[in-house]
Amino acid sequence: MNKFSRWFSKNLIRIYAVVGFTYLFIPIVYTFVFSFNNYVKSNLVWRGFTFNNWKNPCGVLDICPALGNSIKIGLIATTGATILGTLIAFALGRYAFKGRGIVNTLIFLPMATPELVLGASLLTMFLNFGFNPGFWTIVIAHIMFCISFVVVTVKARIASLDPRLEQAAMDLYANEGETFRRITLPLVAPGIAGAALLAFSLSFDDFIITNFNSGTTITFPLYVYTHAERGLPAQANVIGVSMFMLALIIVLAGQFVGRKRKTTA
Amino acid sequence: MSDASTSAKGDLQLKNITKTYGDFNAVDDLTLTIPEGSFFALLGPSGCGKTTTLRMIAGLDEPTTGSIYIGSTDITYEKPYRRPVNTVFQNYALFPHLTIFENVAFGLRRRGIKDVKEQVDKVLQLVELPHLAERKPTQLSGGQQQRIAVARAIVNRPALLLLDEPLGALDLKLRRQMQIELKWIQTEVGLTFVHVTHDQEEAMTMADTIAVMNEGRIEQMGTPADLYDNPKTAFVANFLGQSNLIQGTVVDTEGENLVVDLFGQKVRVQKNRSVAKDSSVLFGIRPEKIRIQADSHTQSGCVLEGGTISDVSYIGVSTQYQVEMPWGQELMVFEQNDDGIPPLDKGDRVKLSWEPIFSFALNGHEDATAGSEVNPEEE
Amino acid sequence: MAAITSKRGPSLNPLDSLKNKVGLPYLLLLPGMFWLLLFFLAPILTLVSTSTKVPGAGIGEFIQVHRWANYWDALSAMHTQFIRSFIYATLATLLALAIAYPLAYAIAFKSGKWKNVLLVLVVAPFFCSFILRTLAWRQILAQDGFLFKILQFFHLVNSSTQLTASTLAVITGLSYNFLPFMTLPLYASLERIDPRTMEAAGDLYANGFTTFRKVTVPLSMPGVVAGTLLTWIPAAGDFVNAQILGNPNTTMIGNVINAQYLQTTNYPLAATLSFILMLAILAIVLVYIRRAGTEELV
Structure with a gap:
């Protein structure tokens, strides 16, 4: 050789x-x-x-309002899905109760259903009830499909938690509430943060479900899709690349701060 | 908190405690008194119920039946955070997101105590780690984490400190050192320590009183020396050190001694060292109490003849012999290497002898191997 | 003792001393479950109900006649697109696995202090819009795109080769778009493997490849199962890649459903196809999970 x-x-x-x-x-x-x-x-x-294009990213009609909608929807949906999903994760990770199997199935099913079916069925229902799709129907849809991902992420974190830490807190005179606030929650927090980040990225980048339930509301992925055939302005590239870099910077900064805290504390 | 329960003082009493999981009795009708200020060890193999007992004292489990008292206060169903009991957890359970200082201060803060800083500093001095106050638990070595876990518990001055296999994660040298240190801390602070372990050496080094547990029950309780010299059951004889237990029959009485027939050879045992209920006995003698000599020598005391050395291991301070007896049983003999006589060889014919005061007799209907097959391993 | 305490006795858990509050877990579940019942399960039931309707007198009017034959009609009309979707999704999943496994392996075992940075780099393309990236692929693969010119230079393609608007482009696009879904679970399960098990295999006369096949792969199976599912499910129901990177002969079932909903507005047919797609995917997923021997998925 x-x-x-x-x-x-x-x-x-x-x-x-x-x-x-x-x-x-x-x-x-x-x-x-x-x-x-x-x-x-x-x-x-x-x-x-x-x-x-970089000097003037909003220079094209509708592009920045679309981006604004995506960010707004992303933030609202992330908040909603993170709260609802975390509550479910605690119930599943911390309690024995009847009907666990049903809950697990209901969490699993949305993940095993193609987005197309999720979006289409939701639209069918909205139309049946004479509900006009728009901003809030997008939010509702996004919360719905993000919940399962939040549950899975947070539950994994709860499962990896050593039960002895909570027992130790109670042994050291912390009651149930204090134990949760001072031990459980801080230790699960990284998992919740990760779940929120995942939910935001899923919501922000979602096209298929949004496409069905948007009505006349335009999000950034919808803008890109509808303009693809008529000629997409380079401002879309500017925004796409900026979001990519922003995400990179935020996560890397988080990593850096986390590491620094670990070594200097 | 000023509850009567958190300020309770006195002896710890367990009254007829039973803990059942399904149809399995983890702890079976346990009654026990641990005097205030003592260093008490619950010793037993994995699954004997010792950790379950500890968890019930800590309030992390509730007994199925029975009650637990500290002094005259019933704490059986009291919440863990309302008992004057603190625990040093297995693997320590230090809070990874809090500094060492905050870990130690945790219990004081929850109780709303004023001079937190002063007390934490004092206890960190006691465990000799005041310079680590601002570190996080992951930055500490195993031995340091262990001491912080002790500090975090004793800073609260509980009526009772529970130690759950506290030294299990440390290497042998550090474990020896920590054994001495824990004993010293206990004398220093004067609290009642209840120590759960599967390591008989650890229990014997530290505890004033040891309770040997097996299958949810206490086999025997006493000082380390008492348990070792006067085992009352085959389990205790085998679990604490090693014993040779030989099936025999009481054939006669000679003053203060019983005469026991061991497969045709007669030996004697003191009457008060026999717990046998009828003539069937397990005759016991510790390996280091036996003298081993070539067949031609004449010997005093009790003698067993016709042995053949089947294995020899030289381990420095002593030589360990495995001797096959005429009835097929292998007996263990530990011989100190202090007489300058070269060790005997495999295949040599030997006689075994000992002073009658060292032997003991157990109930002959017991399983002679009880407690010897258990591997004292990590739980 | 492990045998005792590992039994899931309720008191293992400190919060369980809230025993008197039996309703607490249900209280925690309530809002989220309510949301899923109302906005996931109820719509699916609406979908089923719509699927058995037939067109009425007016345009956009449908009457409920419980015509279950709609399913048979839909299947016989669209089985080609169904089969194509599943084949494309499977090929895209295998391609993604082939790309992601070494990637995840390298990040887990060979990246040293760069581990976290590389992990972030795997996820980061996510944030540059999915549609934008798919459009970029179309331009890159186009005959006047730079990749095409490079390949032409090496005589790997000639001017008559068509890279875009092809089956290959659709499959590549699918596998590209769902690559992070494959890489992350793989990484998570590989990272959990104790490297000493691999060293032990080497010590026991296994060469590099045998170690990989007999130790690494079996231990990473949970990641493989999770990754392939998270890739295959969205790929099977996708229509964007086929729309942007395909041609009329690469139409997937997603394209059909999308068109029936939003262009033809034949809601019963769209609903029928959607429900068949959902059931087919569920059935395949359940068989796959059973064969792969993974019990707990969520």
Whole structure:
């Protein structure tokens, strides 16, 4: 075996990982590059470099209101789903009660149902009851499909909690309420935060369910989809890439702060 | 809190405690008094009911029947946070999100005590770790976490401190050191310690009184020396150290001694060291009490003849022999290496002898192997 | 003692000393379950009820006649799209597994202090809109796109090759879009494996590949099951990838349902197809879970 082939077989998995990441990021890089395109009407052909799109991300009609709607819906749906899902997770993770199987099934089913069916069935019901779809029907739908993901995430965190910590708190004169507030909740909090982040990303990026239940309300994914055929402005790329970078910065900053706290405290 | 229960003082009394899971009795009609100020050990193998007993004292489990008293206060159904009892948990259960200071201060703060800082500093001095106050538990070594767990409990000055396998996670050297330290802390603070362990050496090193538990019941209770020298059951004889138990029959009485027939050879045992109810006995002798010599020697005391050495292990301070007796049983003999005589060899024919005062006799209907097969392992 | 305390006695749990408040778990469940009953289960039942209706006299008017034959009609008309959807979803899932497994493995065992950063990088593309990324793929694979030109340079494609509007593009798009759903559960289960078990396999004469096959893969099965489900389910019901990256011959059942709802407004047919899709997916998922031997899913 020569030197290269030994290096290659030793680092095969790393090489493979680099290829995997490249695959993941090709569309992001493309979107990023074309956010600087001096486009005319549709952003398909490279027409030269410009900062104009970045200087003026709201320069196209409707795009920023759509983004605003997505963020608003994302925040409301995340709050709702996180609260409802966390309560269910505590019930499942902390209590023995009758009807557990039914609850588990009702949590599992929305995850095993394609978004298309979720969205379509909800629309059918709204129409049957003469309910006009719009902003709030989107919120309702998003809370519905995010709950299960919150439950699963938070429940896993609760399950990994050492019951002896809570017993120790009660042994040290903390009553049920104090034990929950000072021990259980702080220790489950990272799981709840992770669930909220997941819920927001699912809601923010959702197209299929939203498409059914939006009425005349436009969210950012809907904007991109409806403008794709008529010519998507490069501002959409600017917003997409910005959200990507924002998420990256927020999570990495969180990681950094978390690590710092761990080592210096 | 100024409840009568949190300020209760006195002996701990368990009265006819039974704890049932399904049709399994984890603790079976247990009655026990632990005097105030003592260092008490509940010793037994995995599954003997000792941890369940501890949890019921702590208030983490409720007994199915029976009651628990501290002094004259009934605490059987009292919430864990309303008992003057604190626990050093197995693996410590230090709160990972709180600093060491806040961990130790936790109980004081819940009780609304004023001079928290002063008391925490004092107890951290006692366990010699005041410099770690601002660290998080994960930044501490196992031994340090152990001491903080003790500090967090004793800072509350409970009437009763429970220790659940407190040294199980430490390596042997550190465990030895902590045994001495815990004993010292107990003398220093003067609290009642109830210590649950499967490690007989740990129990014997630290406790004034040991209760040996098996299958939800107390087999025998007493000082370490008393339990070792006068075991009353085969389980205790085998679980505390090692014993040779030989099936025999009482054939005669000779003054203060019983004459026991062991497969045709006669030995003697003091009457008051026999708990046998009829003529069938398990004759017991500890391996280190036996002298082993080549067959040609004449010997005093009780003698068993016709042994053949089937295995020899030299372990420094002593040599351990396995001796096969004419009736097929293997007996253990520990011989101190202090006489300059070279060890005997495998296959040698030997005689075993001992002073009659060392032997004891148990009920002959007992299982001679009870307690010897148990592996004292981590729970 | 473990045998005793591990029995799920109620008192293992400190909050259970609230025994007198038996209703508490139900109180915790109430709002969330109410939401799911009202906005998940009730709509599904509405869907079932709509599926047996037939068109009425007026446009957009449907009458309930409990015509269960609608199901047979829908199946015989659209079975090609159903089968195609499941095949595409399966191929996309396998492709995603092939890409995600080494990725997750590298992050779990070979990334050292970069672990968290790499993990974030796997999820981050999520935030750059799903539609935007799919559109980007269409442009990248287009004949005037840069990837096409690179491949052309290496003579891997010629000017008559069509990368977009193809089966391959749809499957690639599906696997790309759901890749994080595959990678994260895989990572979670790989990360839980004690590396010493793999060392032990090596010590017991297993070579690298045998260790991987006999130790790593079986231990990571929970992640494989979760990842494949989280990829396969949305892929089977997707229509966006087929719409953007496909051609009329790559139409999936999602496209049909979407069109029946929003363009043709044939609600009974759309509802029938939706319910068949849901049942088919559930049946396949349950069989898969049973065969994979995973009990607890949620």
